[in-house]
Amino acid sequence: MAAYQKGDLAAFGELFERHEKRLWNFLRRFVRDKATAEDLLQEVFLRVVKSAVQWQPSAKVSTWLFTIARNLCTDQARRAEFRQAESLDQAKASEEGSGLRRLDRVAANSGDAEKEAMGHEIASLVDRAVGELPVEQREVFLMREVMDMSFAEIAAQVGVSEPTVKSRMRYALQRLRSSLGELRQTTRTGAASAEGMP
Amino acid sequence: MKCTEVSSLLVDFLYEEMPADQRREFLAHVEGCSSCSAEVKAMSSTLGHARAALRGPLAEEPPPGVRARVLEAARSAETATAAKLRPARVPDPEGFFARLWKTPWLVPALGAAGVATAVFLVKVIKNPQVLPEQKPAVIEALTQPVAAPQALKQAQPRPEADQESVAAPATPAQGLASKPSARSERDSQVESKRAAAAGKPHFAPPDRESLASSRRHVYDDPLAGVSRETRPRAPVDEAAARKGGGKAVPPGDALADAKAKRAPAPAIHANKDETALDDLLRSVPGTRKAPIAEGAGSSGRWAEPPPPRAAGAPAATAPAAAKLAPIEKAEAIADLEDRAGSRVAEEPPPSAAPAKVQAPVRAAPASPAAQSEGPADKKKASEKKETISFGERVRKAEKLFAEKKWVEAAAAFRTLLAQAPSNPAAKTWRERLAAAESAQKLGLPARASKAVSSDPLDGL
Numbered sequence: 085m086a087a088y089q090k091g092d093l094a095a096f097g098e099l100f101e102r103h104e105k106r107l108w109n110f111l112r113r114f115v116r117d118k119a120t121a122e123d124l125l126q127e128v129f130l131r132v133v134k135s136a137v138q139w140q141p142s143a144k145v146s147t148w149l150f151t152i153a154r155n156l157c158t159d160q161a162r163r164a165e166f167r168q169a170e171s172l173d174q175a176k177a178s179e180e181g182s183g184l185r186r187l188d189r190v191a192a193n194s195g196d197a198e199k200e201a202m203g204h205e206i207a208s209l210v211d212r213a214v215g216e217l218p219v220e221q222r223e224v225f226l227m228r229e230v231m232d233m234s235f236a237e238i239a240a241q242v243g244v245s246e247p248t249v250k251s252r253m254r255y256a257l258q259r260l261r262s263s264l265g266e267l268r269q270t271t272r273t274g275a276a277s278a279e280g281m282p
Numbered sequence: 283m284k285c286t287e288v289s290s291l292l293v294d295f296l297y298e299e300m301p302a303d304q305r306r307e308f309l310a311h312v313e314g315c316s317s318c319s320a321e322v323k324a325m326s327s328t329l330g331h332a333r334a335a336l337r338g339p340l341a342e343e344p345p346p347g348v349r350a351r352v353l354e355a356a357r358s359a360e361t362a363t364a365a366k367l368r369p370a371r372v373p374d375p376e377g378f379f380a381r382l383w384k385t386p387w388l389v390p391a392l393g394a395a396g397v398a399t400a401v402f403l404v405k406v407i408k409n410p411q412v413l414p415e416q417k418p419a420v421i422e423a424l425t426q427p428v429a430a431p432q433a434l435k436q437a438q439p440r441p442e443a444d445q446e447s448v449a450a451p452a453t454p455a456q457g458l459a460s461k462p463s464a465r466s467e468r469d470s471q472v473e474s475k476r477a478a479a480a481g482k483p484h485f486a487p488p489d490r491e492s493l494a495s496s497r498r499h500v501y502d503d504p505l506a507g508v509s510r511e512t513r514p515r516a517p518v519d520e521a522a523a524r525k526g527g528g529k530a531v532p533p534g535d536a537l538a539d540a541k542a543k544r545a546p547a548p549a550i551h552a553n554k555d556e557t558a559l560d561d562l563l564r565s566v567p568g569t570r571k572a573p574i575a576e577g578a579g580s581s582g583r584w585a586e587p588p589p590p591r592a593a594g595a596p597a598a599t600a601p602a603a604a605k606l607a608p609i610e611k612a613e614a615i616a617d618l619e620d621r622a623g624s625r626v627a628e629e630p631p632p633s634a635a636p637a638k639v640q641a642p643v644r645a646a647p648a649s650p651a652a653q654s655e656g657p658a659d660k661k662k663a664s665e666k667k668e669t670i671s672f673g674e675r676v677r678k679a680e681k682l683f684a685e686k687k688w689v690e691a692a693a694a695f696r697t698l699l700a701q702a703p704s705n706p707a708a709k710t711w712r713e714r715l716a717a718a719e720s721a722q723k724l725g726l727p728a729r730a731s732k733a734v735s736s737d738p739l740d741g742l
Binding site for chain 1: 289290292293294296297299324325327328329331332333334335336338339340341342343344345347348349351352353355356357359360
């Protein structure tokens with residue numbers, strides 16, 4: 085970042101490479117809409133470009149980037165409450181019950197097709213369950229699981245105490261558990277009905 | 283450990299942020315409690331599934347378009363920033379002298395200075411009166427302006443310098459112009475003698491003194507020997523007089539008075555002592571020009587420019603001023619006293635006195651013809667004498683009072699009070715009048731004369 089401040093454009097490219105994947109996954113899981121996540125990722129780095137002069141070397145670049153990303157996501161989540169746009173990335177209304185996405189319908193290269201299909205199902209369930217978490221729990225869960233931030237860092241970033249962060253994390257896990265339990269139950273029911281079929 | 287505590291510490295256990303002893307205690311409770319054990323297992327499984335999903339199928343690569351757009355934006359921002367910062371980073375190609383050269387007033391100022399210097403040099407160096415042996419000194423003086431007067435003094439010893447009260451020359455050129463050369467005078471005399479012998483008119487080149495006097499003439503007052511009251515006046519601006527509280531003052535005189543007020547008062551004005559007055563009168567050579575006009579360098583007061591002449595009136599010349607010499611002493615006394623006292627006082631005598639004072643001023647003759655002895659001139663002269671005698675009367679009254687001639691002193695003070703009741707010294711006059719009258723009645727020596735200051739001009 086210091087090199088980019090001095091005008092080194094290649095340093096900015098390196099900075100982008102280092103942080104783009106984690107930021108992308110955070111945004112992607114947070115907003116669930118791919119196009120919106122793409123816009124937000126671009127916006128994060130554009131803000132970095134604009135505010136590069138103001139950056140102080142004492143601040144951690146990753147913290148700064150995630151702060152920008154989190155602020156953008158929070159604003160986006162507030163806007164989404166009033167504007168529930170349907171995304172191509174989301175499951176179609178007709179396929180809402182199955183939870184399948186277009187991405188999930190892409191054939192996998194793995195040989196273990198059943199295991200792969202199960203993994204995708206769990207992933208889609210997790211994705212949906214994470215997306216349905218309240219914003220406070222979602223951001224804590226994603227910061228911890230996607231961005232690998234400690235609870236202390238999350239607490240500092242969010243502006244709450246560490247026990248509060250842990251409490252939010254516990255609630256988030258309970259919600260995920262219930263979502264995955266539904267999946268387990270659905271899977272068992274589906275398997276039983278398949279066995280009972282002639 | 284209780285089940286509620288296990289529930290609250292579940293996250294710390296899953297993320298391994300629990301101290302070892304607490305972890306042991308936690309595990310001991312979970313092993314003994316089936317519900318807590320199921321809860322921990324379920325939560326651990328959920329977290330495992332979620333983590334696997336997030337780091338497996340859900341871990342996506344960012345779209346390549348974003349990278350290209352972001353890098354493009356960064357590049358354009360960098361270009362814009364560089365363009366914005368470029369003027370500040372680039373050193374100013376115009377240095378101090380380049381900017382100075384562009385200053386609009388510099389070229390005219392330098393041109394004017396150059397022309398002035400050239401004219402000055404041409405005048406000094408090409409001056410025919412400058413002797414060949416003096417030129418190096420002049421050039422040296424010009425090249426070293428600070429040491430110029432000393433160099434000139436060394437180059438031109440001047441024995442007659444103490445005879446003239448001319449101040450030290452302001453410039454080397456003036457100094458040269460005002461110092462005649464003995465050799466040139468000698469040459470001129472020889473030439474004039476030869477011309478006289480040959481019966482031809484001799485046109486000797488003007489000597490430096492005459493040149494200097496002719497230069498000074500521009501600034502000197504041609505009426506310097508003439509009393510201020512008898513100088514020709516410009517038409518009085520009546521409207522301005524009405525505005526100015528009734529005192530009609532011609533523009534030229536107003537300017538002179540303003541200059542006199544602004545200029546530092548010479549010693550002659552501040553000195554109230556009678557002996558000082560006499561000394562000053564003694565120091566006046568033939569006319570009043572010396573203490574006022576020529577004493578510019580020594581007394582600190584510069585010669586005043588001539589007042590504007592009345593329309594049609596010919597300029598007064600030096601002979602005309604010389605004709606006024608017989609009344610010099612009386613005029614000088616009146617003038618000095620006017621300056622010291624009654625004239626300095628803002629309020630002139632209200633009744634007939636102002637008219638008497640102002641009338642001769644307005645009707646003062648301005649030409650030699652006006653100096654002829656006509657009836658009008660006699661009348662004006664008598665009025666002038668009356669004007670002059672006011673100061674004299676003050677002095678006379680003070681003198682009579684000091685000599686304890688009570689009757690005469692009282693009469694004199696009465697007259698003064700009648701003429702100028704609003705004079706600042708009127709209070710003193712009244713006190714002295716009362717003292718004189720009481721002493722006259724009692725037939726005793728006046729004690730008030732001691733109480734009151736013995737300085738006759740003190741009340742003024």
